[in-house]
Amino acid sequence: MREVTRSVYAKKKLARAKKICCDFWGVDPETVFDKNRERTRMNAKHSIRYMLSLGNNLSLAQIGGLTNCDHSNVVHSKSVFLNMVDVDGDFAAMNRVILSSEKLSEKEALRSSISNIIFSEMLPMKQVDLIYELIKTKETDADR
Numbered sequence: 001m002r003e004v005t006r007s008v009y010a011k012k013k014l015a016r017a018k019k020i021c022c023d024f025w026g027v028d029p030e031t032v033f034d035k036n037r038e039r040t041r042m043n044a045k046h047s048i049r050y051m052l053s054l055g056n057n058l059s060l061a062q063i064g065g066l067t068n069c070d071h072s073n074v075v076h077s078k079s080v081f082l083n084m085v086d087v088d089g090d091f092a093a094m095n096r097v098i099l100s101s102e103k104l105s106e107k108e109a110l111r112s113s114i115s116n117i118i119f120s121e122m123l124p125m126k127q128v129d130l131i132y133e134l135i136k137t138k139e140t141d142a143d144r
Contacts, residue, residue: 010058014048014066020101021047024094033068043090049077051098110134 022029025044032044045067052063053074060071067074084091117130 010062010066013052013058016101017048017051020097021051021094024097043084043094046077046081046084047091047094047098049074050081051102053078054098054102 027044
């Protein structure tokens, strides 16, 4: 398997996904990506790969590199997760946890971006323009 460069962002997103999903499924985060097909471990793997795929910030190859597989396994994990959400209560609950944590993360990211702009040494009009563009972009994303 080809080595994929792991950005700081990707590593943070993986650590967050592992914590949330492994806690939910009761799996050890250190061994979740071992070559073991135990059901709860597989559920955690599918959940983590699905969570990493949200937001379109990471490619399938990057997610595969982070989770010890290739892009086709990531596609399969996403498919399994979404199919199981419809028929399994545990997966439906996991999906609610993932979606609520992603919304919180978006809010934290927006706050951080605005804070960085406010405390920068830019001219006030430039700060206002950047904040306006940031909010406008978020509203456009929400309309999709």
